Each structure stands twice: as structure tokens, then as C-alpha cells.
Amino acid sequence: MTNDLLGRHRAVLPDWLALYYEEPLEITHGEGRHVWDAQGNRYLDFFGGILTTMTAHALPEVTKAVSEQAGRIIHSSTLYLNRPMVELAERIAQLSGIPDARVFFTTSGTEANDTALLLATAYRRSNTILAMRNSYHGRSFSAVGITGNSGWSPTSLSPLQTLYVHGGVRTRGPFASLSDDAYIAACVEDLKDLLGHTRAPAALIAEPVQGVGGFTAPPDGLYAAFREVLHERGILWIADEVQTGWGRTGENFWGWQAHGRNGPPDIMTFAKGIGNGMSIGGVVARSEIMNCLDSNSISTFGGTQITMAAGLANLTYLLEHDLQGNARRVGGLLIERLRAVAAQVPAVREVRGRGLMIGIEITKPGTDEADPLTAAAVQEAAREGGLLIGKGGGHNTSSLRVAPPLSLNVAEAEEGAAILENALRSIR
Structure with missing residues (x-):
């Protein structure tokens, strides 16, 4: 009962x-x-x-793929070559739009964002992160530390210094009454002012459409305008596509593409829909960023064969239909x-x-x-x-x-x- x-x-x-x-x-x-x-x-x-x-x-296509893979082998860890993981990584790297992309699989969007933060801070040698107000990026210790939504951030303690930027909620805040172009210009000026008062951050992390925040979004082009400012200073852009990816917004395959006039993000995270219920998350980044870590690492359950089989079948169905x-x-x-x-x-x-x-x-x-x-x-x-x-x-x-x-x-x-x-x- x-x-x-x-x-x-x-x-x-x-x-x-x-x-x-x-x-x-x-x-x-x-x-x-x-x-x-x-x-x-x-x-x-x-x-x-x-x-x-x-x-x-x-x-049926995903159920069949999972059943057949379970009959062969479910898991071996990333310490062994894994054909389904390589095949799905190849497809995601190509779809990402990121040049010379590398893909690392995790078990959730939280873990994907945590990995993206590790990469960005190691690459930039900075623990300062820019995040959007009203944002949500997961429930790990580092992810809640950059979450700009108090209802989902249970602690103020964090290994990161987080600075919050205007712009993620179009119809609220001090710039809500402005036209789209004026709104973007005001947010860009606010970002420049903020950067003038802090040490160089590692990255800006942003959801193209804020998920837990209530499906709010800025005008198209805001993050492209932000990226011009960030690029001049060497600051990375992390696009959190955990909820927006795989064509959900209809107009684009990735949410960042509504802001893509200056090219793809430096790092992109994904999860949720790709597994159709199986636990898949991941990070895509340029090789120089992904390969910046100077110690060994593995993922015990990230990229396991059974979830990769589900992801491949699901992605194929999504694209073919x-x-x-x-x-x-x-x-x-x-x-x-x-x-x-x-x-x-x-x-x-x-x-x-x-x-x-x-x-x-x-x-x-x-x-x-x-x-x-x-x-x-x-x-x-x-x-x-x-x-x-x-x-x-x-x-x-x-x-x-x-x-x-x-x-x-x-x-x-x-x-x-x-x-x-x-x-x-x-x-x-």
C-alpha cells in the first residue's frame, strides 16, 4: 500500500x-x-x-539495447577499453560543435558540473567562479556553492569563491523594463564592472535556460555578448546543458546555440535525457582543457557499458525521428x-x-x-x-x-x- x-x-x-x-x-x-x-x-x-x-x-529500442547489453556485460569501469563508451563519445564530440573535443562520462549532471569546475579551476589556476542568479547546478558540495537559488543551496560553505551575475531572468530584476538589446547591454556593463573588482575568475557557468529556476532565460545573444568580455580576459564559458540539451528547446540542438555567434562554449556539461532514465552525465571540452589535469583519474560507474548502450540507442532514435x-x-x-x-x-x-x-x-x-x-x-x-x-x-x-x-x-x-x-x- x-x-x-x-x-x-x-x-x-x-x-x-x-x-x-x-x-x-x-x-x-x-x-x-x-x-x-x-x-x-x-x-x-x-x-x-x-x-x-x-x-x-x-x-522499445532502448529497452532492447539495455537487455542485450546486460546479457553480455554490465560494467567493467574505465580501466578497460569500452566500445560503447568510445562510440557514444565520438557521436557526442561531433554533435557538440566544440573543436578537438574530448568527452568524459559521469553518472549525473551534478557530477558533470563538478568535473567542469575542476577542469576550469585547474586550467585557469583560480577558484573564483561566475554564476548566474537564480541558477541551479546540482547537489554536490561544489555545485551547491555556485547555485544562485537559496532554496536549493543548503550551505554557504564552499571550496569556491562565487560571484553572481545579472541576466538569467528576463522579466525580473533591475533591467526587466529594458528592451532586449538594452537589457543585454546593461548586463554586459554590469559584468565588466564586476570583473573590475575581483581577481580573474576561472569561468562563467550558465544554463541557457534555467531549469530548477522555473525555465527562465535571458534574451538570445546574452551569453554571446558575455563571451566577448570573457574571452578578452581568458575566462572560460561553461554551458550547463543538463536540461536544455538534445533538442528539447526545439529551435536548437543545444541551448547555447541561441547565443552562439562567437562559437561554442569552452566546456559543456550534459546529462538527464541522453540516457532516457539510465544514469548518464558528462563533460565535453577542448582537448587542452580536458587534458590539463596532472594526476590520474577514473570513473568507476561513468561510461559503464549498460548506460552507454542505452545512450547510443536513445540518441539514434532521437536523431532518426x-x-x-x-x-x-x-x-x-x-x-x-x-x-x-x-x-x-x-x-x-x-x-x-x-x-x-x-x-x-x-x-x-x-x-x-x-x-x-x-x-x-x-x-x-x-x-x-x-x-x-x-x-x-x-x-x-x-x-x-x-x-x-x-x-x-x-x-x-x-x-x-x-x-x-x-x-x-x-x-x-
Whole structure:
């Protein structure tokens, strides 16, 4: 029974391990864009295990690849040659756009960002990091130290000196009233001023679209403009593509490409969707940066054969079925549908996003004041209607996060939008 499992969960797991819903649900199986709970209730899944189920639940191609690999060998560590790891690294290096790229696999986005920070600080001989306000980069000691969202940063202690930069949230902050061009110019001037008051940082780390922050983003071109300033000073740019990569934004394969007029980032991190639920993360960097470490290192579970087999099958399916194009088309329809609904609901401050990465910010009507209780009520109402969505935001988690698998079809998008419409109208 779910109540018995909840009691056992609370008895042995940390109090800070968050659970959604007043009555948490146990998901037992999934297929396509749907999942079922232990009571047999069926839900349309618009959150995909926090954007990890990128293509579909129980995708036959991935299931087959995992099963076949498990029948041969599951794991050997990076101390031995590993054909699936080499093959996936070759494909990711080519897709990354980074010249002379090297790829290192980890087990999560947190570990990927931790590795990127290690590389950047070692390469630059500096422990100062620039990060964006409202950002999130994982739960390791170094990652929470650069997270610009207090709700997800449980300690101020850190091995790094972190300086936070304006620009990640277009519609809030001191520059919100400016035009896009003026906004970018103001953020660039603020960055230059900040750099005039500190020792040379190692890198700027930034999510092209802030995930946990509520799917917020700057105007296209901001990070390109930042990079001009950074490049003049030798400061690296780390693009955190853990949530934005693999075509989820529809318009581009990588989120950084909306800011790419000056070329790709120096370092890029990825995770989540590439494994379609299997634990894969990784870092891509120019060889001179990746090879800068002067001691040995391995990854016991990063790049293990079974996860690499899943990643190869998943990436092949994604590319052969043009799921990036599907995210652009179906996501465009979904966001316009949600904006039409939101225009009639005073509690919705903004519907934002691109592709199948959509945020709905809930505030107290007529104000910019966050309303996390109402956001939670909408999430509960959506669940009652048969739809699972996420939450996030830098203002007390008052943003709803919509991120279905990239194979979502038009009928499912319409069904999910109708459920969300009813849930939003229930709070009027």
C-alpha cells in the first residue's frame, strides 16, 4: 500500500528528500508519454522524471539495447577499453560543435558540473567562479556553492569563491523594463564592472535556460555578448546543458546555440535525457582543457557499458525521428495554447519557454509576489485530472514546469493543455 510505503520512506530516508503531492504517489510503470501508479491510475507525464525520460517511457529500442547489453556485460569501469563508451563519445564530440573535443562520462549532471569546475579551476589556476542568479547546478558540495537559488543551496560553505551575475531572468530584476538589446547591454556593463573588482575568475557557468529556476532565460545573444568580455580576459564559458540539451528547446540542438555567434562554449556539461532514465552525465571540452589535469583519474560507474548502450540507442532514435523538430512544432502549439488560457487567469504572471520546456509562473493576482501555495494547488489539481507536472522557480517555487518526452504528439499536447486549463481555472 502507498501509505505503508510512505511511512517506510519517512523512517529511513532524509527529511529533506522532497516528495511531490499531499498524498505522494508510487509510479510502477510507463509506456510512451504515460505512467501508472500503484493504484492503477493512468497519468499523462509532462515532467518525465525531471526531464530524464527524453524520448518515451519503455522505448522499445532502448529497452532492447539495455537487455542485450546486460546479457553480455554490465560494467567493467574505465580501466578497460569500452566500445560503447568510445562510440557514444565520438557521436557526442561531433554533435557538440566544440573543436578537438574530448568527452568524459559521469553518472549525473551534478557530477558533470563538478568535473567542469575542476577542469576550469585547474586550467585557469583560480577558484573564483561566475554564476548566474537564480541558477541551479546540482547537489554536490561544489555545485551547491555556485547555485544562485537559496532554496536549493543548503550551505554557504564552499571550496569556491562565487560571484553572481545579472541576466538569467528576463522579466525580473533591475533591467526587466529594458528592451532586449538594452537589457543585454546593461548586463554586459554590469559584468565588466564586476570583473573590475575581483581577481580573474576561472569561468562563467550558465544554463541557457534555467531549469530548477522555473525555465527562465535571458534574451538570445546574452551569453554571446558575455563571451566577448570573457574571452578578452581568458575566462572560460561553461554551458550547463543538463536540461536544455538534445533538442528539447526545439529551435536548437543545444541551448547555447541561441547565443552562439562567437562559437561554442569552452566546456559543456550534459546529462538527464541522453540516457532516457539510465544514469548518464558528462563533460565535453577542448582537448587542452580536458587534458590539463596532472594526476590520474577514473570513473568507476561513468561510461559503464549498460548506460552507454542505452545512450547510443536513445540518441539514434532521437536523431532518426527528428524529435528536435517535433519539440519545436508540438511545443509551439502547446505554449500558445497555454498562453491563451493564462491570459484569462489573473494568477498567471507569465508563460515562458521554448520547445517542450515551458514554465508557468504563479503570483498573487496583480502583483509580482510569488504564490507557492497556489502553484502547489494547481499541481495537485492537474494530478487529479490525470497530468503530472513539475515545480520550480527562484521565488519560493511558484513556477510550474512542463517538460514532456520529446515524442509528445499533438493529441496528447491538447489533452494535457485541457487538464492544465481546468487546473488553472480552479484557482480563480
